[in-house]
Amino acid sequence: MIWNPEAETMPVEERKELQLERLKQQVKYVYEKQPAYRAKMDKVGIKPSDIKSLDDLRKLPFLTKADMRDNYPYGLFTVPLKETVRVHSSSGTTGKPTAVGYTREDIDVWAEVMARALACGGATPESVIQNAYGYGMFTGGLGIHCGAEKMGCTVLPASSGQTKRQLIYLQDFGTTMITCTPSYCLHLGEAGAEEGVDFKSLPLKYGVLGAEPWSEVMREKIEQSVNIIATDIYGLSEIIGPGVANECLEQKGMHIFDDHFLPEVIDPETGEPLPPGQEGELIITTLTKVCFPAIRFRTRDITSLLDGPCPCGRTHIRMSRITGRTDDMLIIRGVNVFPSQIESVLLEVEGVEPHYLIYLRREGALDDMEIHVEVSEKVFSDEVRKLEKLEKKIQEEIQGVLGLSARIKLVEPRSIERSMGKAKRVIDERKI
Numbered sequence: 417m418i419w420n421p422e423a424e425t426m427p428v429e430e431r432k433e434l435q436l437e438r439l440k441q442q443v444k445y446v447y448e449k450q451p452a453y454r455a456k457m458d459k460v461g462i463k464p465s466d467i468k469s470l471d472d473l474r475k476l477p478f479l480t481k482a483d484m485r486d487n488y489p490y491g492l493f494t495v496p497l498k499e500t501v502r503v504h505s506s507s508g509t510t511g512k513p514t515a516v517g518y519t520r521e522d523i524d525v526w527a528e529v530m531a532r533a534l535a536c537g538g539a540t541p542e543s544v545i546q547n548a549y550g551y552g553m554f555t556g557g558l559g560i561h562c563g564a565e566k567m568g569c570t571v572l573p574a575s576s577g578q579t580k581r582q583l584i585y586l587q588d589f590g591t592t593m594i595t596c597t598p599s600y601c602l603h604l605g606e607a608g609a610e611e612g613v614d615f616k617s618l619p620l621k622y623g624v625l626g627a628e629p630w631s632e633v634m635r636e637k638i639e640q641s642v643n644i645i646a647t648d649i650y651g652l653s654e655i656i657g658p659g660v661a662n663e664c665l666e667q668k669g670m671h672i673f674d675d676h677f678l679p680e681v682i683d684p685e686t687g688e689p690l691p692p693g694q695e696g697e698l699i700i701t702t703l704t705k706v707c708f709p710a711i712r713f714r715t716r717d718i719t720s721l722l723d724g725p726c727p728c729g730r731t732h733i734r735m736s737r738i739t740g741r742t743d744d745m746l747i748i749r750g751v752n753v754f755p756s757q758i759e760s761v762l763l764e765v766e767g768v769e770p771h772y773l774i775y776l777r778r779e780g781a782l783d784d785m786e787i788h789v790e791v792s793e794k795v796f797s798d799e800v801r802k803l804e805k806l807e808k809k810i811q812e813e814i815q816g817v818l819g820l821s822a823r824i825k826l827v828e829p830r831s832i833e834r835s836m837g838k839a840k841r842v843i844d845e846r847k848i
């Protein structure tokens with residue numbers, strides 16, 4: 417089913433006209449209401465009236481995570497909090513998160529694009545959707561939720577974790593679609609098999625999976641293990657949350673809802689636009705956002721644009737799987753983590769040296785994080801009980817800041833190899 421055939425199957429040329437009209441409006445709006453971005457435009461001497469064609473987009477400066485940090489928390493909001501009905505947050509590059517805001521109109525657009533995304537992945541108003549993305553400041557839970565309700569599906573707001581309970585809901589509540597991260601879906605399959613759940617006998621048919629990188633090999637494993645058709649969903653808080661793009665059941669790239677989000681792929685080094693088919697960094701410009709509009713946001717995600725018609729009939733431009741990032745952000749159990757966040761926690765702890773190594777592994781389907789932390793000579797000679805106490809303290813601090821558990825191993829002074837150049841902080845042994 418196509419949720420909004422008029423918008424989604426619109427002839428490409430007609431959509432381009434709509435994009436240009438919306439782009440002009442959005443740039444003018446941002447210039448008037450977002451002083452930080454206006455300053456960037458003034459600096460390069462560009463005015464909203466200079467945007468006359470879609471190609472003029474490339475004249476506009478980029479918006480970055482650093483701009484968000486500099487304007488933390490509400491400096492990029494274009495309306496007062498009185499008109500802001502929701503705030504979500506994402507990981508910042510330091511100890512502080514970033515904040516994004518929504519007006520009522522923004523939430524309506526979010527529900528619209530999410531309804532389109534779920535329909536791409538196989539949902540209809542009859543679907544029973546078990547939503548196992550985390551509810552809270554993370555955009556996954558509530559984002560999927562509002563789209564599913566808009567479509568008129570039955571939503572089970574299961575949230576993340578509690579695997580045994582998830583398996584009970586799957587068996588008892590007639591779930592037809594599961595929404596969660598791909599690694600968690602695989603974990604559900606493995607845990608279900610251990611509990612003797614027969615996925616083939618369940619009404620479960622579809623999975624809309626994303627928020628972290630995955631691969632075709634993983635898709636095959638998931639589809640077999642829980643007996644579903646799995647589609648890839650992409651999104652990010654800075655743009656809206658989940659629902660920027662979703663694969664249809666053809667599984668040939670994700671349709672970007674480009675009447676709301678205008679994509680470009682650029683060479684991350686030179687900033688030059690790249691043609692469809694060539695891999696580079698994805699840049700997104702929002703076309704209809706009110707509270708937190710973003711002009712040329714540098715997502716840091718690596719992908720390529722795919723043009724040409726899709727057999728499903730949707731005419732949106734598509735994007736390929738995300739294959740990596742141009743920065744050091746990690747996604748661990750669906751949570752975005754910058755090594756610098758871990759570093760700022762460690763540096764607050766007395767006796768801890770600024771030398772550490774983060775090991776990432778897949779234990780079954782789930783991510784496991786172990787952090788080796790160097791301690792001072794004095795601390796290392798302490799009795800075991802004291803060392804254990806320190807490990808526990810670091811673990812709690814990390815849990816507090818990232819919301820993720822990590823095993824901490826204190827290691828001898830000078831035992832972590834020093835680097836001549838850029839320090840290697842992460843050893844990622846996950847095979848996805």
Ligand code: DLL
Nearest residue numbers: 506556626627628629649650651652653657658738
């Ligand atoms: O992860 C939004 C989301 C929720 C998307 C639920 C899909 C499903 P953030 O927490 O802001 O938002 O993280 C955004 O996650 O820049 C990518 O690096 C990564 N990411 C999101 N979807 C995918 C995907 C949500 N399908 C960051 N494949 C993005 C690979 C993804 N990476």
